[in-house]
Amino acid sequence: MRLGLAxxxxxxxxxGVIGYFAVVLAVPALVPFVRNHAAPNWLLVAAGLxxxxxxxxxxxxxxxxxxxxxxxxxxLAALFAAFLYVMLSVPAASGPxxxxxxxxxxxVDQSGKTTRLADFRGSPLLLVFYRGHW
Amino acid sequence: xxxxxxxPVATNAELARTAGLEFPILSDPDLHMIDAYGLRHVAAHxxxxxAFSASVLIDAGGIVRWTRVTRNVRVRPTPDAVxxxxxxxxxxxSR
Numbered sequence: 526m527r528l529g530l531a532x533x534x535x536x537x538x539x540x541g542v543i544g545y546f547a548v549v550l551a552v553p554a555l556v557p558f559v560r561n562h563a564a565p566n567w568l569l570v571a572a573g574l575x576x577x578x579x580x581x582x583x584x585x586x587x588x589x590x591x592x593x594x595x596x597x598x599x600x601l602a603a604l605f606a607a608f609l610y611v612m613l614s615v616p617a618a619s620g621p622x623x624x625x626x627x628x629x630x631x632x633v634d635q636s637g638k639t640t641r642l643a644d645f646r647g648s649p650l651l652l653v654f655y656r657g658h659w
Numbered sequence: 660x661x662x663x664x665x666x667p668v669a670t671n672a673e674l675a676r677t678a679g680l681e682f683p684i685l686s687d688p689d690l691h692m693i694d695a696y697g698l699r700h701v702a703a704h705x706x707x708x709x710a711f712s713a714s715v716l717i718d719a720g721g722i723v724r725w726t727r728v729t730r731n732v733r734v735r736p737t738p739d740a741v742x743x744x745x746x747x748x749x750x751x752x753s754r
Contacts, residue, residue, distance in 0.1 A: 557738070609731075610731070613732045615712075618711045624723065624724075627715070635686075640683050642721065650660070651716050651741060652716075653661070653663065656664070656703070658709065
């Protein structure tokens with residue numbers, strides 16, 4: 526019974542972590558709140574850790590498996606946090622100044638057409654810079 | 660709307676085709692535009708310079724009205740945030 530509780534905790538933790546990558550890789554644009562904050566995933570991870578802790582508290586003296594599963598679950602949560610908040614962080618960059626004239630450009634688009642800032646005059650333009658190398 | 664990336668035209672054409680993108684994707688392999696907008700991320704991909712992930716809203720008169728430069732590559736402005744910025748751009752600048 527205690528092992529079932531601990532195992533369930535690890536399963537929840539795994540579901541939270543694996544679920545993040547499954548959702549973000551499959552439909553990132555449809556779930557920006559998951560991509561940006563991973564809130565549902567952290568809820569699953571936290572619930573899993575809670576179950577693992579409960580299993581350890583209720584375990585018979587000398588029972589080691591619930592502690593191992595708690596350790597695995599905590600390590601998984603730590604790796605998830607390190608990936609999201611450390612590995613994917615980047616240095617600060619200011620970008621263009623608000624209120625300044627947008628720098629001009631003349632670049633070729635995917636159809637081979639040269640596109641300039643002036644081509645967009647008269648309507649708002651959203652420029653999305655992205656990392657590429659896909 | 661336009662995308663800006665260091666990738667070559669052929670890569671962008673393939674991306675536009677497979678993802679069904681209809682807006683222009685501008686190829687900036689020499690980072691001229693990326694530098695002009697202050698968005699060069701040095702040695703960020705296998706030692707190569709690329710762009711920081713960023714969104715820049717320019718109003719109808721060519722003035723920069725709103726920017727979001729991410730500190731984490733997975734975090735981007737939501738569609739609602741972008742639409743709100745477009746609405747607000749008519750009344751004044753914001754960051």
